[in-house]
Amino acid sequence: MSTKICVDKLQEGLRTKCLGHNIFFSREVGSTNEWAKKLAKLGASEGTVTLAETQTAGRGRLGREWVSPRGGLWFSVILRPKIKPAEAVKLVFVASLTVAEVLRELYGLKAETKWPNDVLIGGRKVCGILAEMDTVDNSVCFVVMGIGIDVNFDVGEFFPRELRNVATSIQNELGKKVKLESLFKALLERLEKIHEEFIENGFDLVLEKWKECADFLGHKVMIVDEGERLVGLALDVDGEGALVVKSEDGTLKRFFVGDASLQLEDKIRS
Numbered sequence: 001m002s003t004k005i006c007v008d009k010l011q012e013g014l015r016t017k018c019l020g021h022n023i024f025f026s027r028e029v030g031s032t033n034e035w036a037k038k039l040a041k042l043g044a045s046e047g048t049v050t051l052a053e054t055q056t057a058g059r060g061r062l063g064r065e066w067v068s069p070r071g072g073l074w075f076s077v078i079l080r081p082k083i084k085p086a087e088a089v090k091l092v093f094v095a096s097l098t099v100a101e102v103l104r105e106l107y108g109l110k111a112e113t114k115w116p117n118d119v120l121i122g123g124r125k126v127c128g129i130l131a132e133m134d135t136v137d138n139s140v141c142f143v144v145m146g147i148g149i150d151v152n153f154d155v156g157e158f159f160p161r162e163l164r165n166v167a168t169s170i171q172n173e174l175g176k177k178v179k180l181e182s183l184f185k186a187l188l189e190r191l192e193k194i195h196e197e198f199i200e201n202g203f204d205l206v207l208e209k210w211k212e213c214a215d216f217l218g219h220k221v222m223i224v225d226e227g228e229r230l231v232g233l234a235l236d237v238d239g240e241g242a243l244v245v246k247s248e249d250g251t252l253k254r255f256f257v258g259d260a261s262l263q264l265e266d267k268i269r270s
């Protein structure tokens with residue numbers, strides 16, 4: 001199994017109505033999100049994908065660098081949902097549920113969703129999602145859904161020291177490489193299905209399924225929000241995608257997807 005992506009196989013047998021019908025592929029790019037945003041501004045249609053074997057300027061949430069070696073799946077999907085900007089955060093849940101379900105079904109991995117935008121295996125991050133949108137007159141013009149999955153590489157070899165104990169890859173979990181093209185197609189098919197469910201029927205079922213995969217609920221967590229730290233019990237994620245935490249003094253606090261980040265109990269350091 002190779003870490004190279006076979007372009008000819010990316011659309012072979014792909015069963016989607018629109019996602020992945022147009023794929024822009026590059027062996028190396030700065031950031032697939034930046035590339036997709038440029039294409040979206042030029043009018044690229046819904047479902048257009050940018051995909052790269054490696055990114056030289058991959059970006060994570062909160063302006064962080066995203067290490068993107070060859071062997072990972074680094075791609076961005078252009079969506080043009082007819083929703084209000086405030087609803088767009090829910091698409092992050094659509095995407096993380098997609099990844100968790102596909103990793104469970106294809107490889108039998110116990111992939112967990114973690115608020116707001118991660119997928120973990122055994123408490124270690126295997127996937128991150130960066131959604132960026134453009135709006136006009138209080139409606140969404142496009143959303144670029146960037147998905148980064150550590151697949152066919154050893155995080156011990158490619159990641160900086162500080163990430164090695166908090167990250168994992170599919171190769172690290174399974175002890176072998178998998179077919180990148182098959183994983184990519186399964187993700188597009190599931191993303192289209194869950195996105196359709198969200199657009200047609202609303203957020204309820206998506207959120208319910210997302211919570212079934214969310215092991216952090218009911219556990220002690222630490223939230224970092226605009227420099228403030230709060231330790232408490234993660235009680236729920238509500239219908240707006242906000243995290244509800246019971247703080248140590250018993251008060252309930254809601255955190256919105258945006259600048260807040262969440263650390264799990266065994267990762268909290270005093």
Ligand code: BTN
Pocket residue numbers: 030031032033034055057058059060061062064066073074075076117118127128129130146147148149
């Ligand atoms: C995070 O967890 O902070 C989000 C990481 C998102 C990484 C993906 S990789 C594909 C796309 N291109 C980027 O530059 N970022 C996203």
